[in-house]
Amino acid sequence: GAVVSQHPSWVICKSGTSVKIECRSLDFQATTMFWYRQFPKQSLMLMATSNEGSKATYEQGVEKDKFLINHASLTLSTLTVTSAHPEDSSFYICSAKGTVNEKLFFGSGTQLSVL
């Protein structure tokens, strides 16, 4: 089956630093990737839709200058949390939609803790 690799799994950083999270589709091309965040014991909230070669579309309330998304190739999308603060601590998950079928494949998530 299709695999989406997300890296890193865990990251701890100091307040004010930037953190980059990678999402790779390993055995399929993904023209569209999605980024979610999930607070403890809550559901996934869609942050943005990332399309290869174009600007990401952000959901209402998500700061595009704080959460930079780059989808430079058909297999890689990155989310950079800039000037991270403790309130940005969360579980971030990406998903990728294959070009062949309509299925959505999820990465294993990244737990970000900002001190």
Add this chain to the structure above:
Amino acid sequence: TQLLEQSPQFLSIQEGENLTVYCNSSSVFSSLQWYRQEPGEGPVLLVTVVTGGEVKKLKRLTFQFGDARKDSSLHITAAQPGDTGLYLCAGEGSGTYKYIFGTGTRLKVLA
């Protein structure tokens, strides 16, 4: 804004009991998916339903998509401790390929 409300939010039952989780919205979805998520991991797809009224079975799990494609249900028969987890429904807006997740149902099955 499309919202998906799940009920119940929390459910703790004994092994062998049956349960139903509901996913409701006022919006129409072109497809709806059910996921199960373990702590610290990404969601794992259980099923996708596309047609109004569609019923799909996956071993002890039965999924139904409402006739109007606005709601769905997940029924688990003879629950087992291994069914414990966070169950999420996710609806796809028509033609958007964008999935909005439900509020989640946290299930705990006691041995």
